[in-house]
Amino acid sequence: MPNRQSIIPTLSNKDILRFWTKVDRSDPKKCWVWKDWKWKNRKGEETYGGFWLRGKDWPAHRIAYFLATGFNSDSLFICHRCDNPPCVNPNHLFPDTPKGNMEDMIRKGRAIIPVIPIEKRQRGEANNKAKLTAPQVMELLQDRDNGMSSVEASRKYGLCPSGIRYIYRGKNWKHLFYPKPS
Numbered sequence: 001m002p003n004r005q006s007i008i009p010t011l012s013n014k015d016i017l018r019f020w021t022k023v024d025r026s027d028p029k030k031c032w033v034w035k036d037w038k039w040k041n042r043k044g045e046e047t048y049g050g051f052w053l054r055g056k057d058w059p060a061h062r063i064a065y066f067l068a069t070g071f072n073s074d075s076l077f078i079c080h081r082c083d084n085p086p087c088v089n090p091n092h093l094f095p096d097t098p099k100g101n102m103e104d105m106i107r108k109g110r111a112i113i114p115v116i117p118i119e120k121r122q123r124g125e126a127n128n129k130a131k132l133t134a135p136q137v138m139e140l141l142q143d144r145d146n147g148m149s150s151v152e153a154s155r156k157y158g159l160c161p162s163g164i165r166y167i168y169r170g171k172n173w174k175h176l177f178y179p180k181p182s
């Protein structure tokens with residue numbers, strides 16, 4: 001998986017044409033599944049599509065959303081309404097803003113709001129963007145070790161799967177795993 005969000009570089013017309021040759025767009029309402037290389041999760045299941053551009057792989061759904069809307073942000077996740085990671089149908093994608101997520105939460109009957117790590121100097125609960133408490137994070141990681149997928153975890157904890165995976169990578173919660181001796 002890409003280990004951080006980055007601004008997507010400018011795509012040439014050739015890049016854009018190459019991008020859409022890798023997508024099945026036969027039905028505008030259904031999921032547009034990425035036909036090329038995909039990242040795999042811990043269980044070996046295929047997740048996000050990867051699009052090779054300027055020397056690295058980019059999450060295909062972010063590119064699709066960018067091409068459809070011009071939205072390009074390094075601080076927000078692009079989430080799937082359809083919970084189908086290889087899908088790149090822009091109509092199934094939304095940026096994970098607190099407002100957007102609130103609507104999504106109400107629609108799906110979820111409970112909490114996402115972790116959007118923005119202020120790097122603050123950690124964990126001290127960061128006012130964090131919506132999981134330290135014990136919840138520990139529980140989440142326990143669930144993962146018991147084989148719960150990030151999509152299942154996203155339903156249980158009310159975060160989008162990208163937010164769950166961000167926690168898995170331990171970026172905001174490093175102090176839980178590597179406590180400094182006091």
Ligand SMILES: [Zn+2]
Nearest residue numbers: 031082087092
């Ligand atoms: Zn979809």
